Amino acid sequence: MEVKEKTSQKKLYLTDDLPFKSAPTTIGKYLLNKLNHLGVEHIFGIPGDYILKFDKLIEEHENIQFIGTTRENTAGYMADAYARARGLGVACITYGVGINIANATAQALVESVPLIIISGAAGSEEFIRCNELHHLINQTTTNYSDTTQLEIFKQITVGQAVIDNQQTAAKDIDTVIEICLRKKKPIYIEIPRNMVDVPIEEHIYHPPPKQISDTNVLEESVQESLKILQQSKQPVIWLGYEVHRFGLSELFLKFAEKYHIPITSTLLGKTVINEDHPLFIGVYQGDLSCDEVREYVESSDCLLAIGTMLNDVNTGIFSAKIDQKNRIFAQSDSMQIGYHHFKEINLGEYLQKLYEDQNSITYNLSFIPASKRNKNSFAAKKNTKITSKAVFDCIETNLRFGDIIVTDIGDCLFGSSEYVLDKGCFVACSFFATLGFGTPGAIATQLASPNQRVIGIVGDGAFQITCTELSTAVRYGIYPIIIVLNNHGYGTERPLIEGEYNDVLDWDYTALTKVFKGGVGIECTTEEEFEKALLKALQDPNQLYILEVELDKTDFSPSLNRFVALVNKAKSQSN
């Protein structure tokens, strides 16, 4: 089976500000047409009886393909990755057992990913007849439905709609999707199975007025920011993920270029802009950063954090020096300058005002762009056991600009964090840190971006969690390269508290190609073997590749070694 459409354009940063007119139709079809109108071409899920009617509608839809996954949580991870590339992702579950998707939903909440979970449910007349129905949880109920699943999703989504009213169905769908796209966070739509085919009348969606900043708040914050910038000798921008999520990358770059301020990014904000850009100096995360970036940022007298989350990962376990007096922290809907806050302020409008300012300064600063820094170059040494460093150097040397790196959590994340990549070409849940996101994430990214090659890098522990999803890659002809760093366990946990629980069984990962009857598996134990395998995979976009790299238990990348040093420092301080 092939994916239906391999040439579609990526539609990034969708917003729900286009009117949408629907002829008389059914509730299920209205929802699908609306999703397709917003750019959705694939919906992930596994079928189950409460959602089967809707699954059938997806199958019959001419512009949307149902992508059957091997289980619910990976359907969630795939829809998440799809949303990161396309601007909106949808996963479809049956009732009850579908809460297997809860963690994927929580991740989308925390990392601001516009994800729609559509769940089937029992029809109210079924429930009234007898509420002891399979898959129902029944911890909390109304007279006509089990509301337990809804209560769970209230904890991990920003909007919920139970489509149980024919009169308001279209409007309820509109409202909750508008919340998803405005907040860039997950929502939950529950459709009792008796409602899927219920007719609805002609319906027009009028987008709500755009949220705009309070004029006075905006003006004061802009003027204060300009004053700080004028006084600053060496400002630096710390770029965050929200600039990607809210579609502000281009505006942001126009602002940064006009002022000529160098840009570092957070780990979660990596590739919000093209990293080949002359203003981009690399990723900053405190003591986890490379020396050049760390020294430049920490010698700055003014830090502009734009769309950045100040979490433990982005701050390098709180080792980042972000206590500059002249700091400006601008987030999607609020900002902080020094020690005071502004509310009701829109990041896009703030950036636009800064960009439009007539008297703006242009800095003339001395720094080395990431693209000009010496890249790790790699040439395989003969008969040399492969190491973690060699793997990352070899990938860096052979990467083509435009290739997409999707990483899991662990050394794969640390080791690839300094690659210089094109815009949108680094995908990782680097904050919420779901182990196992990498493999389904790579497949969905490849599906969403068919004209680029995706390289998924995952540790063996993470790969064991979600590797069955490679079945979906083979089934639909989606061909990323998956590099499995086999360091025989949960490597990143060993420096924390070591124990046998950090080991996993040693698999022959390449043998999965036999299981799935597709793909090419190559085991690599030397530098030459890995280089040869990687080149082969990069040159062959028409096959799934699994490259298993045999590493020692404690062979860490230089980046992970910095993490270990930081952990040990924290340990010794607490003793």
Added chain:
Amino acid sequence: MEVKEKTSQKKLYLTDDLPFKSAPTTIGKYLLNKLNHLGVEHIFGIPGDYILKFDKLIEEHENIQFIGTTRENTAGYMADAYARARGLGVACITYGVGINIANATAQALVESVPLIIISGAAGSEEFIRCNELHHLINQTTTNYSDTTQLEIFKQITVGQAVIDNQQTAAKDIDTVIEICLRKKKPIYIEIPRNMVDVPIEEHIYHPPPKQISDTNVLEESVQESLKILQQSKQPVIWLGYEVHRFGLSELFLKFAEKYHIPITSTLLGKTVINEDHPLFIGVYQGDLSCDEVREYVESSDCLLAIGTMLNDVNTGIFSAKIDQKNRIFAQSDSMQIGYHHFKEINLGEYLQKLYEDQNSITYNLSFIPASKRNKNSFAAKKNTKITSKAVFDCIETNLRFGDIIVTDIGDCLFGSSEYVLDKGCFVACSFFATLGFGTPGAIATQLASPNQRVIGIVGDGAFQITCTELSTAVRYGIYPIIIVLNNHGYGTERPLIEGEYNDVLDWDYTALTKVFKGGVGIECTTEEEFEKALLKALQDPNQLYILEVELDKTDFSPSLNRFVALVNKAKSQSN
């Protein structure tokens, strides 16, 4: 790696009514010692930094072994199956991503399984410093913790304890575990990582007074029941799962034997008693039952449903004839006679009273015990393609009394529902119906019952969901037989609404033995091949076996065909 203990006795139907005295210790050790006191010898989970300290304590505990699974939800399914065999199961997760275990917890809630979820969490001082910590969800917070995960587990457990108070820690643990064992349902314990090693003083657990029925209610319900029984010419008992969960199997049998009333069981209540018993006539689930059982039950003038849930599965999609005027529905804590209800009545005390009645009748009824009914016998025909019916007949013919069947959902469940099995030898989540429970369920059942052989029967769709857990079987030397019924998709859904979404990729399931570097995989396409493979596997308890059976897409067992007929009947009625 071998499991620590292969000869331990099964401890069924644990209750928390033994005092437990603890010397001064730490919170983490108190919890583990208490769990071990209650019979827990294995805890399932995967490590993560918020739970690592506790994982280390498990590893160091002399009587408890940490069983590392490949992911969280399978850890939940395994702890669930372990609890069904042993009376209590425990799974251990890290914070946030650990909500992957939510569905397993919901299943335990719905099917009344005493399951304890232990989650790590950030320490309060960490959270106060900065609440933007990895894995945290932060949708609902207090000043000192993220309470989102707690709120989620409130929806799917009957008790929760956050162990954040040194003074009350031991008592809080006692209280919530007492709830788990009294209600036979899941609970949630969250331990911030800074609390694991906090010392606690000497502590004695005094069990609360046993709940007893209201004397008047008990007396009236017993007298009324006796009157109905005296008037009945042909009563029948419909036995349910609660009799197993509350440890009442022996008392129940003494009652049934004294009155000599024939016993049918629900599907979820299958093997609550030894099915070789002369009073046992088979499983009743309305039109899904075999003719003999259906006819006997439906001609009865008095149905005693004992510990039975009247759900859609148990009632054969509501085709069961349970509208006898003289019906008695006795559940664990309430009952219904005719059309009126009794509350505050304990099932054990009710059964004891019925058993002790001096004037009790002994029936002399004519019926055929399930053990005397003609068993499907099987002898492989030469060069004959294997069919679903042949698989089930072959298993039935070669099963040894005492072997345990663990099934997934689908034809594996329907097809094996009429086997005559020993007490406790049929394990399935036949009501909540989690696809994918079968494989981890079989492994954990084998671990919990090392002196019996476990045969897991799963469909290919379900197997794809959780097959990675066979890695855990190989790792710890746990050797069930797994029979994969490869009917190329979600077979049971095809009669509902057919579509490509019901297909799954065709794997070579036997090649998983190459991936895991362990076990024996045999593909079976003919009757002879399957019979030979099954006999080999049954004779070899020291290896994991994966028997893949190649079936046609629509080749259903006779039991599943009855289900299809019922579905089609419902469809034609709704048209």
